[in-house]
Amino acid sequence: MSTSASRRRFIAGATCPQCGEVDKVFTQTRSVRISDSEVASEQRERGCVACDFLETIEEVVTKNAPSDVKSGEGGDWSPVKLPE
Ligand SMILES: [Zn+2]
Numbered sequence: 038m039s040t041s042a043s044r045r046r047f048i049a050g051a052t053c054p055q056c057g058e059v060d061k062v063f064t065q066t067r068s069v070r071i072s073d074s075e076v077a078s079e080q081r082e083r084g085c086v087a088c089d090f091l092e093t094i095e096e097v098v099t100k101n102a103p104s105d106v107k108s109g110e111g112g113d114w115s116p117v118k119l120p121e
Contacts, residue, residue, distance in 0.1 A: 045084075055090035064094070076100060 044065060051062035067080045078098045084091040 053085040053087060053090055055085060056088040058085065058087040061085050061087040071100075 045063040046065070047060065047063045049060065052059050053062050062083060062085050064081060064083050067082060068076050069078045069080060071077045076099050078096050080096045081094040082091060083094050
């Protein structure tokens with residue numbers, strides 16, 4: 038079972054910056070997926086059904102990017118060899 042990734046919501050009274058039509062502008066959220074179960078980010082887009090206008094408003098990262106940061110090596114101590 039899967040739901041549609043994008044849901045359009047029309048913005049009442051909004052004017053399309055490209056064609057100037059009113060009430061044709063919508064926003065939608067599009068999920069950018071890494072895999073079937075992992076969502077990397079969600080893009081909020083604004084578009085127009087009267088023309089082909091579409092732009093990304095903002096991108097929301099929902100998952101931390103995989104970090105390769107190694108944990109500290111525990112300082113700069115080094116083993117001391119006792120003289121025999
Ligand atoms: Zn338009």
